[in-house]
Amino acid sequence: MYAVIETGGKQYRVEVGTELAVELLDAEPGQSITLDRVLLVADGAEASIGRPLVDGASVAAEVLRQDRADKVIAFKYRPKARRRVKKGHRQEQTILRVTDVVVGGRSAAEAVRKAAADARTERQRIEEAAARQAAEDAALAARLAAKAEKSATASQTAEPEAAAESAGPPPKRTRAKAAPAAPPAAPESTAAVEEVPPGATTAPAEAAEESTEPPAPKRSRTKKDE
Secondary structure, eight states, X not given: OEEEEEETTEEEEEETTOEEEEEOOSOOTTOEEEEOOEEEEEETTEEEEOSSSOTXXXXXXXXXXXXXXXXXXXXXXXXXXXXXXXXXXXXEEEEEEEXXXXXXXXXXXXXXXXXXXXXXXXXXXXXXXHHHHHHHHHHHHHHHHHHHHHHHHHHHHHHHHHHHHHHOSOOOOOOOOOOOOOOOOOOOOTTOOOOOOTTOOOHHHHHHHHSSSOOOOOOOOOTTTO
């Protein structure tokens, strides 16, 4: 909702919260004033036009401070007369903030407060929904992490078992049979004498012949021996 007001011989378009500088008013800073000269009030598609003022319409405002406008330079001269006049002027102003626009029992400030409350409620609802969704996402992420960790542990446990299965059963150990013991060698009889065929010579015999001792005399056969 907005309105068009008249003050100080000028017209201003105002809404709730608008700050404007008007011609000097007899009011102290912080004081609330009411502007009754309302020329038009519009609310959405509806508009009330005054002839010249809107009946039952008013604008409430708060005086913020008394101020002065920017300097305006007035310069006058007369040609060929060497006349020059320069003046500066700063207009006194009153700074207002519009707090409410009332027409036909409807208040713009009340509508603004209701809209702000609805927006706050909607924002809180959205924030609550976002917080709830974030909590659900965190819980889902925790479950997925636990599942992944469990799967990793199971795979690490299954790898040695799979390797053992692929390698097959371990070979059976067989005990080597001991070789049969060789029969003990028969002791050589000291009385046994190796027979040497006639005409054969042996190394010991040659060694005996080479000895320095003279050979023994041959015994002749006697009848006793026969």
